Amino acid sequence: MFIGYFTERPYQDPAARFFGASKEELTDLVLSNADYDSNVAHDLYNRYFDEKLYAEQMGFDGLMLNEHHSTPFTMGSVCNIEAAILARITSRAKIVLLGNLLAVRSDPVFLAEELAMIDVISKGRLISGWVRGTGRESLSHNAQTPFNWERFQEAHELIVKTWTEPGPFRWEGRHHQLRYVNPWAKPYQKPHMPIWVPGVLSYNTLEWAARKRYPYIMTATDEEPTRQCFDIYRKIANDNGYEAGPQNYGYMVKVHVDETEELAEATAEKLLQGPSNPFLEGNQGTVKPWLQALPGLSSRHNMLPTVAARANLAGRGISTTGFTPGTYQDQRAKRGIIAGTPKSVLAQLRAALENVRPGIIMIWDGDGAMTHDDAMRSLRLMGSEVLPRVREFAKELDLPGPFEVDPATGANLSATSEPASVPGD
Amino acid sequence: MAAFAHPEIAALVLAAPAGLKPDEGFILDQVMEEQIAYLRAGFSSAESFERHVPDPRDKALREQLDRSRETIARVSWKPYMYSYELPETLGEMTLPATVVWGREDRVIPPSSAAQWAAALPNCNVRLIDGAGHFLDLEAAEELATITVAAFEAATRKG
Numbered sequence: 001m002f003i004g005y006f007t008e009r010p011y012q013d014p015a016a017r018f019f020g021a022s023k024e025e026l027t028d029l030v031l032s033n034a035d036y037d038s039n040v041a042h043d044l045y046n047r048y049f050d051e052k053l054y055a056e057q058m059g060f061d062g063l064m065l066n067e068h069h070s071t072p073f074t075m076g077s078v079c080n081i082e083a084a085i086l087a088r089i090t091s092r093a094k095i096v097l098l099g100n101l102l103a104v105r106s107d108p109v110f111l112a113e114e115l116a117m118i119d120v121i122s123k124g125r126l127i128s129g130w131v132r133g134t135g136r137e138s139l140s141h142n143a144q145t146p147f148n149w150e151r152f153q154e155a156h157e158l159i160v161k162t163w164t165e166p167g168p169f170r171w172e173g174r175h176h177q178l179r180y181v182n183p184w185a186k187p188y189q190k191p192h193m194p195i196w197v198p199g200v201l202s203y204n205t206l207e208w209a210a211r212k213r214y215p216y217i218m219t220a221t222d223e224e225p226t227r228q229c230f231d232i233y234r235k236i237a238n239d240n241g242y243e244a245g246p247q248n249y250g251y252m253v254k255v256h257v258d259e260t261e262e263l264a265e266a267t268a269e270k271l272l273q274g275p276s277n278p279f280l281e282g283n284q285g286t287v288k289p290w291l292q293a294l295p296g297l298s299s300r301h302n303m304l305p306t307v308a309a310r311a312n313l314a315g316r317g318i319s320t321t322g323f324t325p326g327t328y329q330d331q332r333a334k335r336g337i338i339a340g341t342p343k344s345v346l347a348q349l350r351a352a353l354e355n356v357r358p359g360i361i362m363i364w365d366g367d368g369a370m371t372h373d374d375a376m377r378s379l380r381l382m383g384s385e386v387l388p389r390v391r392e393f394a395k396e397l398d399l400p401g402p403f404e405v406d407p408a409t410g411a412n413l414s415a416t417s418e419p420a421s422v423p424g425d
Numbered sequence: 426m427a428a429f430a431h432p433e434i435a436a437l438v439l440a441a442p443a444g445l446k447p448d449e450g451f452i453l454d455q456v457m458e459e460q461i462a463y464l465r466a467g468f469s470s471a472e473s474f475e476r477h478v479p480d481p482r483d484k485a486l487r488e489q490l491d492r493s494r495e496t497i498a499r500v501s502w503k504p505y506m507y508s509y510e511l512p513e514t515l516g517e518m519t520l521p522a523t524v525v526w527g528r529e530d531r532v533i534p535p536s537s538a539a540q541w542a543a544a545l546p547n548c549n550v551r552l553i554d555g556a557g558h559f560l561d562l563e564a565a566e567e568l569a570t571i572t573v574a575a576f577e578a579a580t581r582k583g
Contacts, residue, residue: 139457142503144502144503146495147499288459290458290460291457294456294498295491295494295495295497295498296498296499
């Protein structure tokens, strides 16, 4: 079992009109960055680094970062900068990027170089991940949406070649043409760092990940459709000549542990406050659907079973007619949010693991309107009481992570071995 | 095409054309606008929009707008609806040209008409009162009259 820690790193400014306590409804892609206070941001960036450092101390295997652009709900728009800092200030945990926006980058070789440098600085602790992004991301850097999927795939091929083949070489692709590809920085890990792919709705992305034998991480989706998506992955793996298992599946879930049940509930509810994250069911945030679902960005028809969840649709600008926004209680009831004392959280986590059977679990905490103290209390209790027991559950339930069983080959890996191989074909 | 194949073309009539970067303002961005809001902006007034588009929720219309928007995103993502090279090409064109514009155009600024007139060596401008961007819908008769007159004049001269 690989256990990671994640927060969106929200821009929390209680003085801002859009902060959760105001209950003001906020539409994404409307806010001006005139509201940005660099003093607030300075404190927050450093707070989140402190929490990541503590998460490593508490025994998390991975520190996950993501990127969203032109929005206060994720401060890590250039998450590679955060990853580079983590590479220097942490010593053991993997740095998990879920992920970089392949289709939005105008020069994938620049990205290949950045990631190689982070991998080298961290001495081989980087896990790369690729995403296609929503309309917000394409707009923020003016990436032509009808070619998003083509650009994603071509950038991936170019980056992997850049990492693995001796340069210089010339690249003449449909979307990228480079005369001289020969960056000096190459990955520390050989043949290159592991690649994981997060996803929510797109069948194409899941299929692509399964064909490449890349672990597929479902981000805050309901348990039952998540399980169904892993079944789809398993079938694609079978069709492509290999056996997928828990090492190929990741599951992100919101978890908050606290000293009493009452404090846990009151604090976990803050997950749905803060600067209006439209991906958080029950959060105040809404989107302009025609901007999130820009023309040609992704298929509206070839979608995964997770299509039944309102937040999955709303966050991507797809019609939510017939859906009502979920409440905190709804999410608690379906284990979309797990909260409580260590004892009750462990019972809920055990049930989730039995149902979903992932080999990678990403704990999403410290988000929304949660304070630093809220996050640190939970991290402390996770380290002392939750994570050790979760690892026992994983052994009992036979849920190996991708550093125990190779997701590409199914081969057992020793606990001290190098990261799993990544053939990518 | 008109610049390079003028033996086959008698005259050019351009109805609120895209292609030049406006000196003033911007071309309304179909990518950024909600589909119906964009459609509405193409008419001179709310009344005209309602007269020409009685059912904006019509599914077939919505699908058509979706396809239109995707096509725009494919062929004119950036720069949006103009070319820095076009003025030079237009300068080589000797055909008689008429640029027609609605004075109430909210998609491409009507002031762009003067830029076209400056770029085309043999061009006159016709502005239509009370018309928006969709001249073919809001000023169909005037547009047809101008077009016929332009081609008759060109044919007589030819």
